[in-house]
Structure formats: C-alpha cells, structure tokens
Amino acid sequence: MFKKEKDASAKEEKQQVSSPASSFKVIAREVVKDKVALTAFIVIVIIFLFTFGGSLFLHSDQVTETKILDAYISWGTSGHFLGTDDGGRDILQLLIMGGRNSILIGLGVTLVCETVGLIVGLVSGYYGGYIDAVIMRIVDFVQVLPAMPIEIVLVTVIPHYSSVTLVWIISIFGWTGTARYFRAFVLSQRERDYVLASKTSGSSDIKIMFREVLPNIGSMLIIDVVLTIAGNIGIETTLSFINYGLPSTVPSLGTLIGFANDPTNVVSRPWLWVPATVLLLAISLSINYVGRALQRAGDARQREN
Secondary structure, eight states: OHHHHHHHHHHHHHHHHTHHHHHHHHHHHHHHHOHHHHHHHHHHHHHHIIIIIHHTTOOHHHHTOOOGGGTTOOTTBTTBTTOBOTTOOBHHHHHHHHHHHHHHHHHHHHHHHHHHHHHHHHHHHHHOHHHHHHHHHHHHHHHHSOHHHHHHHHHHHOSSOOHHHHHHHHHHHHHHHHHHHHHHHHHHHTTSHHHHHHHHTTOOHHHIIIIIIHHHTHHHHHHHHHHHHHHHHHHHHHHHHTTOSSOTTSOOHHHHHGGGGSHHHHHHOGGGTHHHHHHHHHHHHHHHHHHHHHHHHHHHHHHHO
8 A cells, every 4th residue: 555655656756857848748749740830940940050150150340341343243143142232242141140130139139028027927917916006007108108219219319339239228118018928827827726835835925936836837938939039030120121220330131121222222133132031031930830839839738737
C-alpha cells in the first residue's frame, strides 16, 4: 500500500516537472503540423541569417559611403546584384543593414513594452479593486493620445537622437495594449485554487504573481511577443518612411521603401524600393503565420489546463 502511494507520488512529481516540456511540445507540434507556419518559420530563420549573418561581413561606414559616379546603377550590373541608389550605395548592403536595424528596433521595442506591460498587467489584474481602476484609467489616458504625431515631435526636438532613443519613444505608447492583454488573463487566474492556496500558505504577493500566476500565462506571453514584434517593425518602418524614424545615416527598410515617394523611381528604378518592400512583407507575413500557429498551441494548452 505504501509502495503504491509512493509510486503515485513520484509519478505526479514527474508530470509536474515535465509540464514545461509538454507545453513546448504542444507549440512545436502545432508549428510542424501547419505546413504554412512551418514554411513561415523557415523564412524567418533565413531572413535572420541574411540580415544578422550578412551584417557581420559589412562595416556601416562603408555601406553608407557616397559614391556619386556609381549612382543609379541598375540591378545585376557592374557587380551590384541589386543595383545602387542616388548616392552610389549598394542596395544589397543597405538591405542587409537596414533589415537588421529594423528588426533590432522591433525587438528592442517589444522587450520594453512586454516587460512594462507584463508587470502592469500582473499588478492590475492580481490586486483588482481601486488599484486596478487607477491603473486602467492611466492606460486609457495613454491610449487616447495621438501616438504618431507625438512620436514625430519627440524625434524632432530630442537632441543627440539615436536608435536607442527611437526604441524608448515608440515604447512610450506601445505597452498599454500589452498591459490590457495580460490583465485579462490574470483576472481569470486570480481566483483559481492554486492562487488561493498560495495565499493561505502565507506566500507573498510578489511570489504568487511571478512564480505561480506568470508560468500559467507563459504561452500567452510567447504569442504576444511574436505578434508584437511584427507590429513594432512596422511602426519603425513607417516612421523611417516619412523621415522621422532612424537617423539619416542609419540604413532602414523604411528609408529604402521611401524611394517610392518619387514617381520616377516607381516607374524607372524599381530596384531602389522593391527589395525592401518584399523583405518587409516576408517578415510581417511570416511572423503572423507563426503567431497563428502559436495561438492554436496556446488554446490547446489552456484546454489541457
């Protein structure tokens, strides 16, 4: 009898230890099962190798160096696979560096927004009541502000502007949606038996939030991170497209796509803007397809719980 109880207890502990692995297996199974999502994931890996791997062999100063005599060389000629721009700069090199910079901005903004939004959402959803009401009113106020015009003004007036500055400017308005997203999940968890049991045992609120509640919304965190990256890359590209994003000396997908503002370039020089447009579409679509697979995996994980 004692041996059976011991075996059952050991089996239960083994299942608890393997819970994170099973969660990962659910995500991997959904991505592999969906051929479109699997293809999108492979495309994302190739893009990361192309941009981050290719940038290891390039120097930013050389990439942005002006060579007037090589201006507007068409793609596939004179050793320039994708041609050159109005300053004689190689489009392929600008695409590699610009893609890397845009992705880094998207990742940086996502890191800041997810961190702030997660903490705010956890606190607001866990405590509820007056604390939740005050926090949500602050979130409402930030959300009703015209984000794009304010970002343009900040980019214009801030001295010593840099890529890091742009990350913080975009993050000022990006965390609110994440906070609401996690607050909704935490509200559904706060009355669960495991939370009530932890409170009864005397665990601190910080411990309950980050060691009990957070692991149970981990799949939702992964989904939100993936989908938010695509949106933040789009925001950076938009700002750079209208010349209020990265500094002019820093390549970006938005600055390359900005060549399409000139009708002459649209008709006669498609090599200036088509590669960056295709790369941006590939990034956005691939991340969204992978995000859909992760959402299905998250739903399956929630059903198991």
